[in-house]
Amino acid sequence: MTTNERGQGTTEAPGRELIEQALAAGAPALDEDAGKQFFAAYGIPVPQGGTVTSADEAVRLAQEIGYPVVMKGSSTQVQHKTDAGLVLLRIGNDTEVREAYGTLESRAAAVGATLDGVLVEHMVRGKREFVVGLVRDLLFGPVVMFGLGGIFTEALKDVAFAVAPVSEDDAYELMDEIEAKTLLGAFRGEPPVDRAALAKIIMAVGQMADDHPAIREIDVNPLLIDGDQPVAVDALIAVGEPVEVSTRPPADISRLGDLVAPGDVAVVGASADTSKWGGMITANLILGGFPGPIYLVNPKGGEILGLPVYPSITDLPDVPDLVIIAVPAKLVNGVVEECGRKGVGAIVVVSAGFSEAGPEGRAMEDEMVAIAEKYDMALVGPNCMGVISAHQKVYGTGFMLVRPVPGGASMVSQSGNLGLQLLVSAERRRGGVGKFIGVGNEAMIDAVDFINYLHTDSDTNTIVAYMEGFDDGRRLLEVVRQTTLDKPVVVLRGGMSEYGKKAAASHTGALTSSTAVFEAAARQSGLIVVTDPDEFMDLTFALAYMPLPPGTRVAVATLGGGWGVLVSDEIARSGLTLAELSPDVTQSLNKILPPFWSHSNPVDMVATVTQGVPEAVVETLIASDAVDAVIVMGVVGSMSESRRAVDEIETLKAGGGSGGRGPTAGGSPAAGPAAGPEVEGAELALSGRELSFINQNAALMDRYCKPIVNISQRPMTQAIFSAGGRYSTFVLPSPLRGVRILGKMASYSAYLQKKGRDLRC
Ligand SMILES: Nc1ncnc2c1ncn2[C@@H]1O[C@H](COP(=O)(O)OP(=O)(O)OP(=O)(O)O)[C@@H](O)[C@H]1O
Ligand SMILES: [Mg+2]
Known part of the structure; x- marks a missing residue:
């Protein structure tokens, strides 16, 4: 009998001998008995028991343990014992032990396996x-x-x-x-x-x-x-053999100052033709109003938009801090070498045709890194969209004319076209961007390095990244863990494919996926993960422009019932709760609203847009201690309606045409005393009253440090309305999108509070 004393471990690395024995025997796993000894060495409770090789031994051990016992046939040829009928429970006496022993032997034989032994152990009572x-x-x-x-x-x-x-x-x-x-x-x-x-x-x-x-x-x-x-x-x-985990050391980011705040910039491959990459970069830079010298380089020489074109970097009258390179791949490394000799600080290689194109391209890319390292230059790309440093008026991206206003959200993108789409979307929503870095092939500096850098960048209050893959999960986890304590980090996750999925020996292995592991890392590090680009942009600007909700309780102010119902459902799905209205809040609302208002949350303002009413309702709600966030639906985008109606009627009276459905220009009597200029570019022209409501919302966020999300009655593209204060009003076209971002903001807020951090107020 090999009754073992489970629970004897060594002081350092418990259970080492057990592991070594299994390895020495060439076994793929410890047998169950050894496994339990190993667990016991780590203080994990296991049932009393041991392995026997005869029915007599089994009876003796069962008596020693005390009935009832469990008997299991162990065989290296059987992966799942139950499947082969090799687990027998509730064995109550000596006779049953003998019977069970025979059953296990014959069942093993039936699946063509020989038993290495039979495990006899205490039958643990438990349901769960x-x-x-x-x-x-x-x-x-x-x-x-x-x-x-x-x-x-x-x-x-x-x-x-x-x-x-x-x-x-x-x-x-x-x-x-x-x-x-x-x-x-x-x-x-x-x-x-x-x-x-x-x-x-x-x-x-x-x-x-x-x-x-x-x-x-x-x-x-x-x-x-x-x-x-x-x-x-x-x-x-x-x-078995130790598993190699992929790692990537952090890049030297000491020269990134030359990238994001250059005194002078050169474009190699500059062109007057904006259908070329170098041409569009030139246009964006010049039109963006970069205050320092812009040097254009092209062997063809000449002049572009009044600027002289130099034949090469070597010919420049000064040393540019930043050089953006957009020439054919074969010419790139020559230019990089020239930059190094000249003393350039940072280079962005926009050109494609490197590691993404095959082994030859990879070799050129390796050489590019070696040259950059030799001259201590920061290298972004190759095969990237370029960079923007909006506060410094560096608009250095190609392909499209895009120049978002300066703001607190900085973006890192592993994809060129998606990065561009995000920039265009930011521009249309009037969402400000701090820095944009298209990392391309990440030959020297990867997305994780940039997240790490943006953590310390004073122009950045929110970091967002489009990521499809990374080389070092642990470093990502560590960088994000540090960063999220100070700034939110949002990742738009592109189809990160399953990697290294092999036949698993364990239940755990079978249930693991790269998605599940990534999500675990995100939860542990406070990383916010989204998979939809619209939600990504919503969240980017919600985080950059609004305070975080201190909790999950949401008050909803709506002009009608249906939206309130849908929003309540989505609130439940997003980990939020509908705030309970306290008696004093209800009393205040009784004074503001008509007697037939809903008297509960969602607060149905029953289509009352009379001057002062929505304003007072929103203020009452956001001021309540029982409310962490407010969603206002339908006020923006509906106040202008009565004015439009008056305008159309006036036009009709004057014998004018149909009046049209387009935005009207100028103020009108029905818009009330605050009527002023309309917001251009909002698709929907906002009245002066709407603008003052929007400004009041921003002021309330400043005062109470809780978010107020507005949902527009009619579609609009502009999302951010700055009133010059710390926070800006955020308007979305769909109520459910509003709820979803609040849900993500609330969970980040909870994460920060758990880590003992103050919310940014
Ligand atoms: N000592 C015990 N006391 C009480 N119940 C037990 C005991 N051992 C096993 N069982 C019950 O029998 C079931 C199957 O046992 P066990 O997990 O050892 O085999 P298995 O799951 O088939 O093995 P494998 O994990 O290799 O697929 C357990 O899920 C548990 O409900
Ligand atoms: Mg099991």
Whole structure:
């Protein structure tokens, strides 16, 4: 009999011998008995038991443990014991043990396997089964999983992940992440699970990965809850060659000053033809009003827009801080070398035809990096859209004429055309941009380096990135973790494909996906992830221009019922709650609104847009301590309607034409005393009253430091209306979009508060 004493570990790296034995035997995994000894060495409770090789031994061990017992046939040829009928539960006496022994032998034979032994162990009583597991992700390294366990683990897929090392906070968060979290509370006569004990197990599994590079996967499945205590009744520890996790050291970003705040800029490949990349970059730079010298370089020479064109970098009268290169790929490295010799600080290589084009291109790209390093130049690209540093009036992007106004949101994009689309969208919404960096092939500086840089950039209050991939998940996690404590980071995630998906030995391995791991890293680092470009832009400017909601309670002010219903549904889906109106708020609203108002949240203002009414309602709501954010629907975009009607009637009376549906020009008597110039470019012309409502909203955000989101009654493109204060009014065309951004803002706010950070007020 090999009754083992589970629970004997060494002081350093517990269970090392067990791992070494399995490796020495060339086994892909520890057997279940050894696995349980290993868990016990880390303080994870396991049932008393051991492995036997005869029925007599089984009886003796069962008597020693005490009935009822469980018997399991163990065989390296069987991956899932239950599937082969090799787990027998509730064995109550000696006779049943002998019978069970025979059954296991014949069932093993039936699937063509020989038994290495039979595990006899204490039958743990418990109804609830969980799983804790570990896999090694190729980008993020060890990842811990927790979820609903037992034999239905894969069928139900109710699991959550955390990148190791797992902190105590992470462990508790994992418990809250799963759908079946109610099972952790009191359940069908069972007491609530000892969460502290569970947290210790989750953290221990993370620790195992750190201690033993040879561990590839772990399943503690099931973790059966006996009373309130978790017990590991099954153990799988797969071992083998250590897994190589991809890494990428941070780039030297000390010369980025020359990139984002150059004193003078040169464009190589400058052209008068704006259908060429160099031509459009030249146009954007000049039209953008860059205050320093702009040097244009093209061997053809001549003059563009009154500026002389120099034949080469070497011929320039001065040393430019920044050089943007848009010449054919074959010529690029020669120019880069010239830049180095000249003493240039930063270069942006817009040209394509490098590593994205094949091995030859890759070799040229490697050479480009080597030259840049030799001369200590910062290199962006190649194959990128260019850069913008709006506060410094550096508009250095190609392909389209685009110059968003300066603002606090800075963007990093791994895609050229998507980056452009975002810039165009920012421009149309009047959303300000601080910096835009198209990182292209990231030959020297990658998106993570730029996020790290923007963390310290004083022009940036919000960092947003379009990312399709990255080389070093741990560094991303660390950089984002640091950054989000000070500035929100939003990632628009492009289809990051599944990587390194191999046949998994464990339940954990089978349930892991690169998406799930990325989302875990995001949750752990406060990163906000979206997959829809519109939502990305909504969120970018919501974060850049509005305060964060201190909590999840939303008050809705609406002109009619239907929107209120839809919004209430979306509030529930977005992790928000409808604020309860306190008696004093209700009383105040009684004084403002007609007697038939809704008397609850959503506050239906029953189409009352009389001067002063929506203003007073919004102020009453945002001032309430029971309200964290306000959504106002229909006020913007409807006040101008009565004026339009008057205008059309006047036109009709005067014998004019149809009156048209387009925006009218100028003020009119019906627009009230505040009528003023309309907002141009808003598609919908706003009346003076609407503008004053918008300004009041901005002032209220400044005063109460809570967001107010406006939903327009009619479509508009402009989203940001600055009133010159700290915050700006944000107008969206759809109520659901408004709710979704508030949901994401509230969860970032909760993250900051959990980390002990003040909200930015
Ligand atoms: N010691 C025990 N006490 C109580 N129940 C047990 C015990 N061991 C196993 N069980 C029950 O039997 C089920 C199957 O056992 P086990 O997890 O060992 O096999 P398996 O899941 O088929 O193996 P694998 O994880 O390799 O697929 C468990 O989910 C659990 O409900
Ligand atoms: Mg199992």
